Structure formats: C-alpha cells, structure tokens
Amino acid sequence: MISVSRGKLALTAKIVLLALISAIFLMLAQSAFAQKEYVIGVFLFAVILLTLFTYLTKKSIPLKFFLPGILLLLAFVVSPILYTVTMSGFNYKTGNIVSKDEAVLQIQNRAFEPDSAGTSFDIKIGTFESKPAILVSDIENKRYFLSTFEKRVPLSNGAVTLNEYLVAQSAPGFSPLPTDQLAAADSTYSGKRFIFKDEYFLSLEGLDVAIVARQTLTYLEQQDVFKNIIDGTIYKDNGRGNYQAGLDSAAILEPGWRAPIWFENYSKLVTDARFRDPLIRVFIWTVVFASATVLTTFALGLLLALALNKPLHGRRIYRSILVLPYAMPSVMSILIWGGMFNSEFGAINALLGTDIAWFQNPNFARTAVIVVNLWLGFPYFYLVSSGALQAIPNELLEAAAIDGANPRQIFRKITMPLLLQILSPLLIASFAFNFNNFNLIYLLTGGGPRNSLDGEIAGATDILISYTYQIAFGSSTQDLGLASAISLIIFILVASISLYGIRKSKVLESFV
C-alpha cells in the first residue's frame, strides 16, 4: 500500500517537474521566436522534446543521467565555439554589426534630408476619413491643413479651433487621438510620410511636431543598389559589407552589415605585420608568464608546505595566515596591489625608497604581474602540496633514511618525484588557467604599457586573451571578427595543453 502511494507520489512529482521544465522552456522558446532568434528557439523546442522523450520512455536509461550535462555542454560550450568559429569568417566590426536586411532598412530610414530652411510645424495626431492623419499648423503663415499618406487638405482659418499658442486642435472631419491611444498608435505614425508639397513630405519628430523633408536615396531591390535621387550616384554592394560608390572606399553608406570574408581574418594574422608581430610577441610573453607563474607559485607553495609539514609551534596559525590571500577575493587583491605599485604615490616605492615606474616600464610591469600572481597563487600550491606530502608513505622516507640517504637526497629522489606524479595534472591545469588569466592583466596593468606613439596595439603585459579583448573592445573601433579568429587560436592552444595534461595524468583511463 505504502509503495503504491509512494509510486504515485513520485509519478506526480515527475509530471509536475517535467511540466515545469517544459513550461519554462516553452516560454523561452516563444520569447526566442518572438525576437526572431530562430536557432535558439528551435534548440529550446528540441530540448523540450528530448527531455520528454528521455524521461517519459525507457528507451535509454544512461541518457536520463547524461542529458542535462549534454544539453548544458551544447548550450554553453559547443554553441559559443561554433558562433566564434562562424564570426571569425565575417567582417564583423564597428560599422558592420547588423544583418544586411537590417542595414538596408536603416539606410532607407535615414535616407531623407530636412528642407534647407529647417521647416517644422506643430501638429495634432488623429484620423481623417478613418485614415491616419495629422492636423498641421503653419503658425508663421497662419495656414492650416490636414495631411494623410495620400493627400493634403487645406483648411480655412475659420474651420479650425485654435489653442492659446495658435495651434489647431480640431477641424471638420478630423478626429484627434485621445492621449491614452497615442502610445498604441505610435508606430502607425512614426517614420511615415505625410503629403506636403512636390518631393517634400512631413515626418513626425515627436507627438506634436513634424518636419519637412525629402527622400535622398532609393533602394533598387532587383539590382541590390542604392541610388541617390538628387545626384544620381549609385551605391553597390562592395562585397565587404557596405554599399559603396565607385572605387572610393570612404564613399560608403552606413550602417554596413556582417559580410563573409572567409579566412581573411586568419590570413591577416599571418601576412599583416601590424597584427602578426604583436601576436608573436604576445604569444611568447603568454607562455613565459604562464610558465613563470606555475614555477614560482609551485616553488613557494611547496617550500612553505615542506616547512610546515613538520611539527612546529603555532603551525595552525601560520597555516591560516598562508591561506588568507587565497580566501580574499582576487579582484580586491589585484586592485590593492595596483595601488601599491603606483609610481608616484604607491607604498612599494615609498618602502623601497625608489621611484620605479612599475606600470610604465615594460620589464617592471611584467615583474609586477608575476609578483602579484605569485601572491594570489602560492596558497593554492601550498594547500595541494601539503595534502600531497601527507599522502607520501612515511615508510619510504624512513627506509631511505635507514639506507643512509640525507634529507636533500630523500627530497630529490623520493619526495619530489612522487609529488610531481601527484601534482602534474594540477600544474598543467594551472598553466592552462594562467594562459587565459584575463582578470589579473586587465585589472592590474590593462595590458600596458603600450607605446601607442609607435603604433603598438599590444601592450608589454598583454597576454593572448587580453590582446584579443583589446582588439574586440579596447578601442572605439571594435574588430570582433579578428578577435574571434584569435580566440579560436587560443582555444586550440589551450585545448592542446589540456589534452596533453589529460593524457599525461591518464584521468580518462577509467572510462576506456
């Protein structure tokens, strides 16, 4: 009896949970479709179907355990990688952000110019003959008229009711929109062209103002070109995400769009010295920085672990103090160190009695970066080394001592090899982590110093990831396509290092 009711309870809980999950994903899918994010919408819908199939049938028991992980992997690892790979093949930068359809639409929306006198009129929004219309007041000339998308109807002064500012409020056949309907009707009136005179039309610049303007460009869809109506200039798709007049690369219409340029971002990294040379320099420093960090943090952590591995008065207090830098948020630590290294007002120069320009001189800046990372990183290696030291059987050390080995020989021949065997995967993981240690560089030096006077893009302490950030977001011109290409190179490097680490540590052996 109890098991039957438990079964029913479990089933009910399962249905409620699945219903909740389905409902949430249904909501997200609906939202994605509404925002025209069709790929995301389809993915979310597939998640619902797959979840229901997996948990309502008994086709695959392992999938019931793996599905959440697989879905998260797809959503947050695989899809960003695919997106980055895709974007690396595009001319995706400031000025070329939107899609081509959006660019065409925006060029059309901007393709008008106000008349030379900058004429504007007070208006009242409403309807005339059941169609959108504006009641226009030309106060200066004391003339009033109605304008719709098709026609302009002059009004005699006696036919309109004016307010104290001489703005017409009502006219025969014109029904002004009540205030509570203005917002709902906004898109019916905004961006539309109400008839004025000759090629000039009226366009809303607010709920009570219209300006006189004329169209300057027209889009010829079949030829996929824009034509300047006034001077006849033709703007053609230049194949790089812009409509361009003739061969003048500066004569383009804005905005541009993301256009495929295939492998150009990659070839630029090899052939263009402006990008290639800094990339090589940054790569070398990245390797040096990651290696130096691993070596110094491991060495200091191990040294302290060895020192505190022996009975010592107040050992617990020392251990607690040593873990403090690890317990403190690294962002805070980095910013404090940044202040301490300040050339003019920092504590370090004050203590040393020097005037070293820590963040302005490339070598001192690199030294500061490694010193700060040593501070941030040694407690981790102190902790893992302490643990690893305790895992080494005492019998081995005692046997070596009985055989006549001195402490140095015991450390070199027994302790260290065993430690390295245990800690190798962590050392490799630490190397991979520091290879991408963006926070430290960004917060401490910003990648600098950077000699912009000589046109340097990369700073002396820039590592690959901060250099990528600099290209992507570091200046007023963002080159996201190029940054994506560099990101992919970093991904390949880090993946190779990780793969090497996994093979070396044989952690996947149990799955084979």
Next chain:
Amino acid sequence: MNKKSLGFTGVLAGFALAISSFVVPSASAASEIVVWADESRGPNLTKVIAAKGDWVPGYTVKIVTFSSFDALKEAFDKATDATGPDIVVGANDWVPTGAKSGKLAPITLTASVKARFNPTQLFDLTYKKSLYGVPIDVNNVAMIYNEKLVSSAPKTFGEMVSYYKANKASKNLKAGLCVAGGGMSWGAHSVFSALGADAYQFNSRDEIVYNRTFNYPKFSNNIKTYLLDGKKSNGFFPATDTGCKDNFLAGTVPFAVIGNWEWKDYVAKGFAMNLMPVPGVTADAPGKMFGSVSGAMLTTYAAKHGVSAGAKSLMTDFFASTSGQVAYQALEGRPPAEKGAQSSSAVSAGQKGFGAAASTAGIPQIGAFLNNNKGGANYWDSAPAFWTAVLVDNKDVATESKKLANIWRSNTTAGKSDL
C-alpha cells in the same frame, strides 16, 4: 506509445500549458519608453521622472540604471532589438560608433529647440551632418589650487613650477600639478595646450585648420623647460592620474585638474571652487580644456519597440527643456547644457563656475578626430603614451613630440569626412 504513456503525456501537456500561461511574461508595454543611464545619472533621472509622471502624456518612462559608465557602454554595445533601450544617456563620443553601427537614430530638432543650445554642443552630438541626441550636461575640467598652500591664482605655468620647486621639500609635496579628473588624455588636454600642443588647431575665426598641427619644436622646448631636469622628469607633473585626487585633498599637491562631476567632493573637504584654466607659458595663453556634452541619444530600437514618436517627445520635452534640465541637474549637480537652465537660480555656484571656466578656454571635443586611428593611434591612446615616453621612459622629447604631432594631424585630416 501505450495508452498509459499517452495519458501521462496528456496530463503533462495540460500541466505545461497551464504553468506556461502563468510564467510567460507579458511583452513589454508598448507605451513604455526605456532609458538607459549610468549609476549616477540613472537614480537622479528616476527621481525626476517619478516626481512629474507625465513628461510624455500617454507613455510611461522606465529608467534602467547600470553599475558604472563602462557597464552602460558595454551593455549598449551588446544591445539587441529585444534588449536595447529607446534612449541612452551617454557620452558624445558614442555618436560616431553608434551611428556607424546602426544603434543610434538621427533626430531633427526644430529651430526653437536648437536655439536652446550652444551650436558647438549640438556639433558634439553630430555625425556626418545628422544629429543623434540632445545635450544634457556639460562635461569639462578646470584647475583648482589649494589656497592653504598657494595664496593667489598662478598667472603662468612657470609660476606653478617655481612654486613647486621652492616648496617641494619644505611642504612635502608629492607633485606640483596633477590630473584628478578626466584621465591623462581628455583631462590632460589643458596641460598639453598650456605648453603649446592642441589636439587640433583653429584659426582666428574659430574654424578648424586641417593642414596645420601644433608647433612641436616649441612644445618640446616647453616640456624641457617646465617638466624636465635634464632628461628626467622634475616631478612637477606625474605621468598618471592615479592618486592625484587623494593627494590634492591631503594637501600634498597644490594644483589639480578636476572634473565637474566631482566638484562636491572638493567642496566637502573645504576647498574653494577657485576654478581656472591651466595657465599657459604666457599669461595671455591659458591651456584649452575639452568641453563636451553628455547627451540623451535616440536609438534605432525605439522605432522597433513602437515608441519612436514618444521617445522623440521625451527628448525635446524633458531632456532638452529648461524645466527638465533644472529639475535633473538639481540632483545630478553637473553644469546643465540648456541655456535657460544655465541661467536658472536653481543652478549652484560650482556648476556655474565650471560653465564659466569652459567658456573662458574650451574647445569642442570632436569624436571624429579624437577616435580616429588613421595616424597609427588615436588621441586617447597617444596622449597618455606621450607622457609615459617623456616623463617615465626619458625618451627624447623632440622625437616623441614630433610623433604626437603627426598622429594628431593625421587624425584630424582623416576625420574631416565624418563631420
């Protein structure tokens, strides 16, 4: 699928639909105008908008506040049709990139609204002859001096240097003049200018001169005379802005270039707002500081959200109006851009002081020139690099000055087409 499974599925589908009807969010109201602002402006705009709810009858205004100016910029760079604001309150140098990338939409002001602003302020928000926003507040810097250290306003740059050298040891001065506000490029322009290097040149009719740059031999001589002892910095002017404000407030730096957004901090510490331009090499040629505006900018998302006309009305009836700017600046404390608000009695002495300093020696911050990389670097990057090269790395002043002059001239020449 057996009958039992079908039954489960039916029950499940019923549950899911029932629950989704509760959790599906309603689309954002079509009558809501969304404004994005930074951590300072956002809360103040929220209060002002809340105090008078009908700035645009028929619409509600929602202010979204970001944790910092940088966070706001980052969010705006990543905004999409669904997430983007209808109006963003940002810096004037967002205009060229925002317009190029299709994020900002042009707005045409009527003659009466235009007349409320200084033409250079509208020029700040213009890209390729189209206006993209309305000016809200004036951003500028000015120099103040510590009256406990210096008895009267210095008349020349040399006077400040002499004071520093004479009192460095006795008064434990950490520096003579430093930049506390605006950074080593924007904030430091008045120092560049005081020594003879302007980002771009104007003729006597205040027109931009494209084929002339600053006189770099003269500028490098001034650097040698006033900022160096031999090849090394004499300590008068630090190459970075870090710690400047704290040290000025602590009385260890007598002169500082401060930003108008932080004048209250100095007043709170008892400093008088003795605002002035950085004195030049001669008394009649003070350093010119950048004057720029922050603006409320119309985005292309407003049209997509169906609130374009409402958003434009909010821009002219609130952001560009005397009453709107007075109410807002009473809380925000920056010099208002609108002429009526500038002369309002509600505007404080500090706000007016910066306005006066800007009009004494200000030049417009022209994004088309300053953001340009055509010379190999833009103004923002090359200016701090110059100070580092000369004051820290002890590089040859003449060589570095020539490089700087060439970069700025290239920037200006190339930016001409974007005006």
